[in-house]
Structures are given as structure tokens and as C-alpha cells.
Amino acid sequence: MEHLLEKLNHLDQLQKDQDSITEKINEIHKILRFSPEMVDKQVDATLIRLRALYTRAKELCESEVSASSALVGLLDGLLQSGTSAAQRKKIEVGEQKKKRMKSDTDTTRFSSASMRSQLDQATNLKGEQVAAKVKSDEEKDEWFVVKVIHFDKETKEYEVLDEEPGDDEESAQKKYKLPMSDIIPFPKRGDPSSAPDFGQGRQVLAVYPSTTALYRATVASNRKESGKLTYLLLFDDDEEDGNLPQRAVPFYRVVPLPEGHRQ
Secondary structure, rough: HHHHHHHHHHHHHHHHHHHHHHHHHHHHHHHHHHOOOOHHHHHHHHHHHHHHHHHHHHHHHHHHHHHHHHHHHHHHHHHHHHHHHHHHHHHHHHHHHHHHHHHHHHHHHHHHHHHHHHHHHOOOOOOOEEEEEEEEEEOEEEEEEEEEEEEEOOOEEEEEEEOOOOOOHHHOEEEEOOOOHHEEEOOOOOOHOOOOOOOOEEEEEOOOOOOOEEEEEEEEEEEEEEEEEEEEEEEEOOOOOEEOOEEEEEHHHHOOOOOOOOO
């Protein structure tokens, strides 16, 4: 930028010098036009001076042309550099925008694929028994074993059946409509590898022996016999003679403890 200012100042000075020479030339023109009585010697001296002024004016014009050309070249270089920088910035912004769009698209695709996978899994649970939170209040969550009758992809709701007979005829085999968040699939009965790896001390939700109700329990240990995986669990509030007995529960009746579970 300093170089540009120098070029501009130089060109400005050349133009001022030319204006000064032009004024002097015009003065001599007046003398020659309005003083016919001038003697030969005065005329010769005046013409010599006029020639010198025109010569200087010519030099100044040539210098102005040279300075103007140099200034134009400098301005072209600066404009090209600025355009290139703008283009680079535009390209960089464009690339960043493309990356963001690709990232957003990938995230959307991942989310969509994940949701489709969850919906397909939910649909495949028809006829299967699952753990379901069928009742809840401010104090506790109640989970039971129910059978999936139908899953509605539009509302993302399960229709389930509580197959356990109630105390009266009216309460037998109740149906519920529950959101996906209130359903936990059990591991596949014939595939122990489908069960989560619950280590000692891990809190889980498990079916209490000889019931269809699930309660919070702590894993004491696990054992494998003839390819069958069984967890030994300590159920909350299951005291006998002041101790918590270890209850054997098959792996396909044990699921992770839901976040925020209250019982």
C-alpha cells in the first residue's frame, strides 16, 4: 500500500509541474501575439525559451505516461490479488459449507438409519414377551412381563397384553398402549450371546422368580452350566432373616436398569 501511495504522489507532482509549464508557455504566447514591436533579438530569445518549455513539457508528458502505466500495472496486480483472495475465501467458505452440509447429511442419514433400525426391531417384536413399564407414579415404576400384540410405526406405540390373570375376572389379560421408551426387549432365550455382559455389582432389572414382575437387583455373580447362563441376583428389599438371599434368574429375564428408574 505504501508503494501505491508513492506512485500516486509522484504522478500528482508530475501533473502539477505540467500545469506550471503550461502557464509559462501561455504567457509567451500572449507576448508573441500582442507585442509585434519586439526586435529580432527579443524574438529569438523568446523562441529559444519557448522551445525549452515545450521540451520540458514533452519530458513531463512522457514521465506521466510512464508513471501512469506503472500505476495501472500496480493497481491491476492489487486487484488481481484481491480477487484471488476473495476467490480463495469464496472457495474456502464453499468447501466449509460443503463439509458442513456433508456432515449434516451424514448425521441425518445416520439418525434416519438408526431410527429405521429401531422401528424394524420394534416391528419384529410382535408375539414376543418384553419388559414393560405399565404403571408409574411420582414414587415408583412398576415393570411387568407382557406380550407384544402390535407396533404402530406412525405413532411409535406398542400394543401389549398382560397375560398374567388378575385377582378378579375384570382385571384378566389387560391391554396397554405404551411408547417405545416404556419397553425393553429381553435377550433371546436360546442365545446367551445376545445378553448384555452384567458384571458383579451391576444393578439390573430382573423378573423375580415365580412371578411376572421385574424389580431392581444387584448382580452377585453368574454361572454357566450346559451352555445356560444364569445370574445370581440380590433383589432390593428381599430380606430373609436380615440377609439378602441370592436368587437364580436366567439371563433371558434380566435387562439393563432403565435410567432414572424409581422403585
